[in-house]
Amino acid sequence: MIRLENITKTYPGNARHAINSLNININQGEICTFVGPSGCGKTTTLRMINRLDVPDGGEVYIQGEPLSTADIIQVRRKIGFVMQSPALFPHRTVAENIATVPRLLKWDKRAISRRIDELVTLMSLDPLLLKRYPHQLSGGQQSRVSIARALAADPPILLMDEPFAAIDPVVRVKLQEELLALQARLHKTIILVTHDINEAIRLGDRIAIFQEGGILAQFATPDQILSHPASDFVRNFIGPEPALKRLGRLRVGDLPRHDVTLIDADGRRLPAEFPLLTAQQVLVLDGDRRPLRWQDSDEPASLRLVRDEQSLLHAYNDLLSAPQGVLVRVTEEGRYAGVLDSSLLSAALQQHTGGRHD
Structure with missing residues (x-):
């Protein structure tokens, strides 16, 4: 579904690689979590998948098509993007925010209205919120609306950059549960960046652990990482009590x-x-x-x-x-x-x- 082949990236004025010879294959319908310390390249990698950033070397493929020669507008229509801050348009209501992409695609009003109703149900949003503005919502409600907006045109790929980072722990766990329930119904290809190894383990079918210098330290299932860490860096990063972390993956x-x-x-x-x-x-x-x-x-x-x-x-x-x-x-x-x-x-x-x- 998504393949990153020998990706390299260095920013001007920085001798260290942001991404160093990265190779990853992400399967259709799986949740892949990117995790690692700050500055390790996980968000840069995410941005390269929808061409918000361009590699110095290597190639990104989506459904077999190289992004360097693709019509990037058409590619982005296959991708929903959820940023670290919900980044909702403050001057638009909840309904107008959700309808952003369908309107750009010139859907008719009835189709947009039906899609908004579907997403309100899917994201467990109160229909009374549709006429409110983002500043009138709680953090959890804003996150749900942000995900609904990303799903509005039913893209096969969903990119999520620390979507729950600013949410309090109780609501965060609830949103994680809702994301898993959502994925069980929709089977999207999801890449989620997080700084929280417990969140990565809980949500990911596979986890990419990055270390400083944009190096991929390990890419495997959570159970493989917990039982067979590839290096001392991975072992230290996942922390103590891997058995308890496994319990977080089971229901x-x-x-x-x-x-x-x-x-x-x-x-x-x-x-x-x-x-x-x-x-x-x-x-x-x-x-x-x-x-x-x-x-x-x-x-x-x-x-x-x-x-x-x-x-x-x-x-x-x-x-x-x-x-x-x-x-x-x-x-x-x-x-x-x-x-x-x-x-x-x-x-x-x-x-x-x-x-x-x-």
Whole structure:
């Protein structure tokens, strides 16, 4: 899909390479994350893919076509670009911002309106925001609008330059979850630059780790990098506790389902659908199979819920403070989906050998 072949770049007045003999192949439909210290060339590489920057040597190919001879306007119509700051047009409403590229492409008004409605739903935006201006939005809302604008003309490629860098940690995790859910539906080819190795590991099908001087230190799947770092630089960059970082790549819904003893609000036994994790603990469900409480506790805080789409690292953190030592899995609608404990997390980590958590 995207190939960078022997790319070299040096800026005037700087003896060190910005990019040094870079070779990367990025597959169609994958998320590739670029990560590394400041000044290592990751953003420069991203800019070369849509010809905002030009290499001194080598070639960039998109779908087999060399950019040096391509019609760059046509190429850029295949690419959505999300910058570090959402960079929304301040004088345009949310709807007008989203419609920017379709209007440049001279879509008719009805097609633009339909596309805006689709993207509002896709990005979990409140339709009431469409008439507001960027300064009236939160940081998370601005990020969603920025991504919606990049997707408006349905480009096959999405370039993202630290899109969540200025977002607070809680919202950032939520936006990461939404990006993964979005990718599961759209299967875009996404290149995302980040300075955060945990974000790179969580989001990337493959990770390109750059070091100073524009050198590609390692390009591999997150599990390959975590289990077999290519150098001391990579080992030091990924930091301690690689096992915990792996947990950030798996979702609760990836685990085999287990049950505890189930009863309804009247005390009637409900059939178990899956192997029992423990028979001693009894969980009370309502008529819609939503967890109410543990039978032996009236304290709401003793019931800890975890959604299937959340990461195992999130589950691990919750388990540390769960009074029962068990988390209750729920679907997005809040219905019971099983239970998990630390033994299941440990088994998942030992058995996980790589691959996308789709």
